[in-house]
Amino acid sequence: MSTANDMAEMPVQLPRSPANGAEARSRYFNSGNAFNIKLPPVPGQIFTDEPARAMAMEKTGFINCDQSDKMQCAFPATTPLMLARYAVVKAGERLDTTLVNTASIWYVIRGRAGLVVGDEKAVLGKGDVFLLPGGVTSAITADEDSVFWAVGNDPQLKFDTSVPATGKDAAVEFVHYPAGEISYQLDVVYGSNANANTSGHALIFSAEKTQAARNITPTMTLSLNTLKPRSEQPPHKHNSAAITLVVAGDPAYSMVAEQKCDWSPWATLVTPPAAKHSHHNDGNSRAEFLIVQDGGFYYHARTMGFEFY
Template identity: 35%
Template sequence: MSIQAQRARYVPVEQGFNIVRPSIEPQAFEQQKACAFATDAATGIVPLDLSSSLGTDYPATTPFMLARYVSVRAGAHLTCTFAASGEIWAVLRGKGRVEREGETVGWRDGEILLLPGGVASRWVAEEDAVLWMVSDEPALAFLGVRPQAAHHAAIETTLYRHDDITRELQSLYHRPMAPDIAGRALFMASTRTERLGTCLPALTLTLNAVRPGEAQRPHRHNAAALVLALREAGCASTIGGRTFPWTQHSTLLTPAGAAHDHRNALQPTSDTRDDDIALALIVQDGGLHYYGRTMGFSFT
């Protein structure tokens, strides 16, 4: 028998149908945040890794996404390469620049960058900096594939500037909300993904705001979500029956299919300040589900 034939396996339907994987629990990654923001934090990466729970032999926060906090001390640099189709970076503190393949982009707190994956990046900090990064590395690792070369990448380097984000948020804060709208959200896209309505082909990126007295209606969808709280106000999320108060720069995990909502308990007033409006950056593996027609969104 040839070696190729010896590799063949035949699995009875009882074992191959309706395969069950370990469940994923909603949670907050407070310890990882504390490590990244510690006054004595060294330049380095803090992964939000649940591979032991997911049963994978590669780091993963959800089956298709991996999130990290990244610290870069003033005057230091960090060089990294990720096997992803693309990378989402949010600057939580500090300022500096990123250098990659002859391209240099400056960044500061409150800005967001999209970078093609598979390219070496050199992050240089002018001030002590903390960034939050999400990629689709687990999806590529599961499939056993590598990123495309940069000129064939799904995205180009894209910068969402602080001033532009601030302007767009002012419009979002005051936008009328119809009863059938899931939430007060702004989708982020780029030139190569605008027609898809997503940030990366596989991932969506939104800024979600919750005004005082407002709530995103309880709902569920087949996309898992990573929620980065940028401004707490009086907001909390209830995910799968568990309540998680928002604390600045904490990451919450909403598992796929889990019922959830976000509520701002502050009382509305006639002169609501921006600081009273809760704000979060949310990454979902929604691009996969939109493309596969499997998003499964519903109010609960």
């Protein structure tokens, strides 16, 4: 009596007698063993040492919020598809910001600097947001000691070993959102009432090329969320991962999968995909936090899965 092998226990099958290199490169799995890969979960995490190092202003360079070891990822990553980093530029020094990604979203934490992106230039100040296209030569030169926070989709391109398109085929262009305009636009939002279907008062950033999708890049979203004094955003979830920068809020905290994450100045919070989470402002002033998500993927695939508990 023969005993059939369990499909789930079978190893990868190789071609029997390949006639050439193309056939020799083929591999075969089955319905039992193709979908039983167990990947480590995306850790919920609040990064506090990295912003402290950045604010110490010791030297010009990048400080990554890297969880690649916990996710068994072969390249730096904060979530599987996004990398958050702090950037320090000492007064009078220059930082090359030419990155291999589709785009990176930047926030000026402190300082004043000049930015060159291809043939375009901008003057940056505290509270500015800007969008850098990947693969385009760019650099920051600081007039005074400056600190930045940035999130890019570097891991996405590393994962499928692709390179950013540039020129007229680029997915994004350089966009500058000055702090004064951000403040004005947020006041416009606060001039309207939030209803039961909205998650509070938030400013959503978009751009000319991505206006139809209401995202800032094809795959990433950016919002400046707020909490009024003594208020909270109720528990909710979504299928996209979220990376959050604490801009203002004292005392304030987040609950991520039943874990309390106390806010501290310029900390970076990671909310794993589909994790239950909420945000709480126990202070007497408005809390503000920037949130980058890889939500563009899920909106496009019709799988965002946002819901309140």
